[in-house]
């Protein structure tokens with residue numbers, strides 16, 4: 001989806017762009033290639049380790065970018081800190097990077113020895129260990145609700161609660177993955193490429209990082225920060241619950257005032273965006289063949305409306 005992402009960003013050589021999910025800086029490097037000497041990139045990530053990696057990878061472009069730690073929902077305060085008033089483009093590539101997934105201490109993968117799943121361990125709020133060791137069955141079912149499998153969610157939640165009763169706490173994602181898989185997978189149904197606990201572990205990661213509120217807050221902040229009439233917002237998402245949330249939020253952000261035309265406006269709603277992708281865009285067969293992980297990837301894009309459209 002790299003070519004499509006860059007095309008929808010419609011990069012101007014002298015533009016100012018924010019990569020809200022800089023991670024290992026794959027997208028940012030390509031954006032910087034298209035920026036001229038007047039152009040600028042602000043890279044953001046809530047994971048301090050990801051920022052260190054990005055710093056190394058972007059070294060050849062020194063002077064044309066700045067990196068700041070923060071979350072999607074911090075966008076406006078990060079822009080104030082960097083002295084930026086309007087943006088020509090914002091990129092959000094949700095989820096986690098391969099580096100994060102493969103670090104066993106962080107607990108993101110089903111083979112992990114850790115059980116944190118926090119993208120920034122210094123942020124407040126429960127980590128995965130606290131969620132699985134202290135939440136009630138009802139709370140765990142609520143966490144699992146984004147996976148959308150009602151009866152299995154109940155089985156997974158009850159299996160966790162039963163396991164921890166009378167035993168020591170669950171200490172690793174590997175241990176947690178086994179408990180969940182034993183509760184939800186049919187015997188012999190384990191595929192070669194996907195551990196049966198994968199979606200349930202993702203749901204716990206989403207809860208540990210408050211990812212749903214972050215995505216919605218980040219999209220709203222981006223819509224308010226784009227240059228009216230031309231600024232672009234591109235979102236690459238990797239899971240079904242994210243595709244739906246992005247689609248709904250972008251649609252909400254393109255809604256005009258809903259007050260009766262004869263009365264003064266009381267709703268304050270203005271169409272900040274015009275959605276460019278009628279349906280979320282999927283990767284091509286050829287790309288999925290080259291990189292099977294892109295099977296679940298979807299791209300959605302929007303352009304900021306002009307000031308006249310908002311009047």
Ligand SMILES: C[S@@+](CC[C@H](N)C(=O)[O-])C[C@H]1O[C@@H](n2cnc3c(N)ncnc32)[C@H](O)[C@@H]1O
Nearest residue numbers: 021023024025026027045046047071072093214
């Ligand atoms: C899929 S990776 C991005 C990969 C990057 N686009 C590239 O091409 O190398 C997602 C990154 O977003 C970061 N991230 C996830 N949620 C975030 C949030 N709410 N605020 C800031 N960064 C976030 C993760 O820490 C991770 O580094």
